[in-house]
Amino acid sequence: MSGLGEFRAERREDRRAERADARADRREEHEQRRLDAEAARQRREADERAAEQAKERRRAARAVRLGRVTGWVAANPARAFVRLVQACSIVPAVVSQVAALDHAKVAVLLAVLLAAMLEGGAWALVALGAQAEGERSTHTYRLGAWAAGTVAAGINFAHGWTQYPHYHWVAFVLALSSIGAVWLTDLQTHGGRGPTTAEKKQAKERAEHARQRAEHHPKVREVADRLLSAAAYGALSTDAAWRIAWEYVHGVTTPGLTAELLAQRLNARARVAELSTLPAPADLWPGMPDDPFPALTLPLPSGPSDGVYLDTVPDGLRNASPITTEALEALYRTGSYAPAPDAGAPGSESSDGPVGNASATAGERPLDPADIGRVRVLADDLAARGEELSTKKVRDALGCRNDYAVRLRRQVVTERNDPPATT
Structure with a gap:
């Protein structure tokens, strides 16, 4: 168990x-x-x-x-719509030509080939003309394209006229299908490549300027032409040749400036400066006593100072001619400058002291010693900055007339150049 x-x-x-x-x-x-x-x-x-x-x-x-x-x-909206018109015109144009040739009992294959030859030939010439644009003449291509398009348009027109006897306008539409696209493509390909209105206007103005320049400056033109012919082709521009020729003929590089023109300008300014200090005529003050303001003079017209004149003078002309600040100051002298009286002579001193009267002549404002001191300070400031004391700077600092500024500057410059002997 x-x-x-x-x-x-x-x-x-x-x-x-x-x-x-x-x-x-x-x-x-x-x-x-x-x-x-x-x-x-x-x-x-x-x-x-x-x-x-x-x-x-x-x-x-x-x-x-x-x-x-x-x-x-x-x-490219224009190009896009032209392409659309091309696509919509080639097909009906070829179909119409095939139908016209077939109606004339021409075999279908032959009719297709002939229609393609006409339309394709026109477009091939248009394309060749576009490729040649800017490199060689396009007239041959354009004429060929228009000729082929015109033949194709004539075939379509004749076919439409007989095919649509009750609607003859259809013939014009069929003809336009062959020539219209060619026309638009020709405008797109060759239109807008020429100069614009602004460019034409500029070219016309440039040609007129060249004509006037050659007419007004024949000597300079002759030298410029010789420079251009002597230099390698394209190595020297026309404007550069004219600048060089102007310097050869007139001695300055600034176009339009000549020694005669500069002398005329300086002489005119000298005459204005001389007339500006003539006594005011008595008839300007009717009813007033004779000679109410003995020291009254006409105001000097504002204009370029001697520094501005020197700035307009090219270095070549300035070095070749005795145009200096002193010479310009002589031009700005008012009236006939008589020699200043000796400091020791009787009547040479006034209430302003011998310094204030040393540079003044009869009928001129005596030099204020305070003004002379201000000009000295101005000269020191300019010398510290490496600049020269000019009449314009004196006039701007004091707000005085040009002849007074000239005498103040001469006084300070004379002091700096011929300091007083120490005992």
Whole structure:
């Protein structure tokens, strides 16, 4: 009995182990099915994402292509509409010509070839003319294109006139289908390449300027022509040749300036300066006593000072002629300058002292010692900055007349050049 009990116990243990193994197998199988389902779901989602990405890429590519087309149309509207007219005119033009040749009992294949020859010849000549634009003459290509287009238009017109006897306007439309696109393409290809109205006007003004310059300055023109012919082609421009020639003939590099013109200007300013200090006529003051204002003088007209004159004189002319600040000051002297009286002579001193009267002549304003002191300070400031004392700077600093500023400057410059001897 003990052996049977042991057998039964072992049998129960085996069954219990089998059931545990079966449960483990079922759990493992269930887990495997779950993993397979999860992998399948992930594969489906990945496929869907890949398909969506591929669709997005195709959509983006279409948008890029459409953007290129629309962008090109927006940037080139004239060219885009010409291309549209070309496409819409070539097809009906060729069909009409084939129909016209077929109506004339020409074989269909021959009619197609002849129609293609006429229309294709016109467009080939248009393309050749566009390629030759800017390099060689395009007249031959353009005339050939118009001739081929006119022949094709005549065939379409004749066909439309006989084919539509009650609607003759159709003949004009068919003829226009052959010649209209050629006309638009010719305008687009060869139009707008010539000079504009502004460029034509500028070229006309330039030619007129060259004519006047050559007419007014024949000597300079002759030298400039010789310089241009002697130099290598393109090495010397016309304007540069004229500048060099002007310096050769007139001695200055400033175009238009000559020694005679400068002398005329300086003489005119000298006359104005001389007239500006004449006593005022008595009839300017009716009813007043004779000579009410003995020192009255006409105001000096405002104008360029000696520094400005010297600035307008080129270095070459300034070095070649005695045009200096002192010479210009002499031109600005008013009236006849008599030698200044000696400091020790009777009547040479006034209430302003000997300094204030040393540079004054009869009828002139004596030099104020205070003004002389201000000019000395101004001269020191200018010397510290490396600048020279000029009449204009004196006049601007004191607000005085030009002749008074000239005498003040001369006084200070004389003091600086000839300092008093020390005892």
